[in-house]
Amino acid sequence: MPTKRRRVQATDQEETVEKKVSRILNENDSVSSKYFQSKKMRLLSDFYNKPCIELAKSFLGQVLVRRLPDGTELRGRIVETESYLGGEDEASHSRGGKRTERNVAMFMKPGTIYVYQIYGMYFCMNVSSQGDGAAVLLRSLEPMEGLDTMRVFRNVKRNVQKPLKDKELCNGPSKLCQAFAIEKSFDRHDLTDDQNTWLEAGPEILEEDIVSCPRIGISNAGDWTRKPLRFYIKDNEFVSVRDKAAETSSVNA
DNA sequence: CATCTGATGTGCT
DNA sequence: GCACATCAGATGA
Numbered sequence: 001m002p003t004k005r006r007r008v009q010a011t012d013q014e015e016t017v018e019k020k021v022s023r024i025l026n027e028n029d030s031v032s033s034k035y036f037q038s039k040k041m042r043l044l045s046d047f048y049n050k051p052c053i054e055l056a057k058s059f060l061g062q063v064l065v066r067r068l069p070d071g072t073e074l075r076g077r078i079v080e081t082e083s084y085l086g087g088e089d090e091a092s093h094s095r096g097g098k099r100t101e102r103n104v105a106m107f108m109k110p111g112t113i114y115v116y117q118i119y120g121m122y123f124c125m126n127v128s129s130q131g132d133g134a135a136v137l138l139r140s141l142e143p144m145e146g147l148d149t150m151r152v153f154r155n156v157k158r159n160v161q162k163p164l165k166d167k168e169l170c171n172g173p174s175k176l177c178q179a180f181a182i183e184k185s186f187d188r189h190d191l192t193d194d195q196n197t198w199l200e201a202g203p204e205i206l207e208e209d210i211v212s213c214p215r216i217g218i219s220n221a222g223d224w225t226r227k228p229l230r231f232y233i234k235d236n237e238f239v240s241v242r243d244k245a246a247e248t249s250s251v252n253a
Numbered sequence: 254c255a256t257c258t259g260a261t262g263t264g265c266t
Numbered sequence: 267g268c269a270c271a272t273c274a275g276a277t278g279a
Contacts, residue, residue: 257277265267
């Protein structure tokens with residue numbers, strides 16, 4: 001018992017400074033205590049310089065940060081991604097090595113943001129990886145900081161006043177762009193060197209907690225339609241679509 | 254829960 | 267012309 005008490009006291013002392021900083025930072029916006037805090041250190045080039053599938057898995061658990069013009073910072077933990085390999089990947093915008101004005105960011109250095117518009121009214125955010133025309137689509141975030149602001153952005157974009165639950169803020173590629181106010185102008189920005197957008201390190205996600213399954217919204221891509229190139233954190237409630245079949249089969253893997 | 258449908262406009266053939 | 271890495275609301279079980 002004395003050992004336990006001493007450890008608790010030491011922990012409390014260690015957290016004092018961090019708690020103070022956190023309290024000051026949080027005075028301007030809401031931070032829910034049920035979400036963990038990131039280490040607030042920007043991820044640099046080495047992190048992004050990996051093959052596409054490896055990067056898509058590495059993104060899980062990392063924290064996307066968006067700094068708004070008024071200084072407000074939004075944070076969300078990445079919980080779902082998809083790989084688009086380029087070249088032979090028939091579902092990729094860069095299939096067959098096709099390079100256009102729209103998708104040129106996919107061919108830029110790892111860590112470059114690729115934003116494209118879809119269905120006339122939505123945006124999707126990708127990050128280029130190692131490999132020609134390869135990129136990772138960010139599909140879902142677990143909101144951590146700035147939830148009130150995210151809710152406002154989402155309601156403004158949707159032109160609806162229905163209150164959104166936390167899990168509805170960022171559980172889809174275009175929802176997270178709305179919540180973080182990420183638009184076409186972010187295309188070709190560099191996550192390792194951008195003042196408004198970057199990634200911070202979060203806790204490592206174990207391989208056994210990653211579910212691999214087919215990508216969402218892909219059809220007519222031949223064999224590539226079913227390849228397991230979507231990755232998400234198992235049992236995370238902020239994932240957009242759970243694949244029950246993949247979750248049960250991975251138990252035996 | 255699963256499945257369906259309308260909205261909406263740009264990029265590319 | 268048409269396909270489209272989506273979303274929200276509606277409907278049925």
